[in-house]
Amino acid sequence: MSSFGFGLITAAVLAIATVGFTMQFAVTNVLNLAYGSIMINSAFVAYYVNQHGVTAWVALLGGVATGAIASWLLNRFIYTPFQRRNLAPITVVIVSLGVDLVGTFGLQAIVGGGYVSFNQSQGHEYHILGMLLSGLQLVIFGICAVVLVGIHWLLKYTRLGKAMRATSANRNLARNSGVKTQFIISTTWIISGALCGLAGTVFAMNAGVFEATSAQLYIVLLLAAMFLGGPGEPYGAMFGAVTIGLATEVSAAYINPEYKDVVAFLVLIAMLTFRPFGIFGSEKTN
């Protein structure tokens, strides 16, 4: 049953990450495969801030800021120039894959290959609904829940969120309605980047120990969760993340932890085969 508890936290973290990832894809049209490397870079910034005597929960903000700034820069100076050249969309995907490798192994070159961990207490242990959860895990879960509610509120009730969804649905028509889509897209990079940085940092906290390549396969989970929920569907992303998060952790407990990413990968392949537009997505999303 504790694998279920751990799976719940994994799922919550994955939900944050996937919502950011799918928002990027939906609003900006970039499938940013460098997402995982920005996650781990953000975690390392938070880790170094933490090393300098700042409480881990405050250092977390450094991770969030890193994700936001790095994603904005990445779009401004790499993705946008490529998109402007009117190349096939796959070009930007390949570029993002390159960025991912540079981001991950560049980080490794700087920080070395060793494992590190946050200077942070695990807190008390709690038995909740038959699950064993640490105080740390509960806080992470709480943060994720609050952030997801916040994103829901943003998308559903704010002018910015509606403009983001309109830009995603029909960019030209949004512009014809007076929406400055360039601004909306930049803002989306900042918000989704912040989610990426947050997810990376709490992912590292939850893992306990981590190193530069710890998030390298995370992209498989992100893709699986995104396709499960339907590409570009934030609510689908939450559902997909919970499903993938639980499926991988529970299967890890019963089969073999080594196969965690394989399970996610199988789900991804099954989705692409049978319902490429996701469980909630409509055929038109494709």
Next chain:
Amino acid sequence: MSVELSKKGLVLTATGLAAGYDGRAIVSGITVEATPGKVVSIVGPNGSGKSTLLKSLVGVVKVLDGSVKVGDTDITNMAPEDVAKIGVGYVPQIDDVFPPLSVKENLEIGGYLLKRHEVNERIEAVLEFFPKLKAMMTRKAGKLSGGERKMLAMGRVLMLSPSVLVLDEPTANLAPIVATQLLEEYIRGFANFGSTVLLVEQRAKAALRISDWTYVLGGGRVVLEGPPQDLAQNPIFVESFLGGGAKAHPPKD
């Protein structure tokens, strides 16, 4: 019918316009003018460049040569969001709504440039105009019927009280009665109120009936233009657009 949804118009002119995709002109040498209080229509066969022309007027397609003006403002290659701000409302032929957004949200995006407190007032006004939308405010635009969807597309563009309406086949897919109502009451109504209306219309007969001036596009150029009465007498026009022998009704006023 109350038509205070649009504003008094501005003159829209395109002069020597060439426009197209990837630097290749689809339309060229186009000079058209739409004036307040008038319905100006563009007709022409499929692929003659009608939509491309409209898109180039509102900033969606690149103008390669010539200029576009609204009132005294040069809007040649102006960003679409700024064209909207100036008071030009554009309803595209396809992709004319935001499918995943609710009807209400579509209207809210239509009123994106309004002050926060004005949006709901404005939605009320638009709903007075299209009362059928009232019952579907929470439905997703993607789930509307073709006619309901066109109504929403018109409603969206009216949110900003445009002075110039640029409409690309607003009656496509509509039942004949609804199409006639949209053209003769609503669209003619905007012009009678003093707005400027530039309309692309597939049904030549219906277009002539409500227009004050009609341009005929062929192969990316204006091949014929004039008041509808004259076109209805023109044997070439009658032959190609009114299906021979058929006689266009003269405009009402």
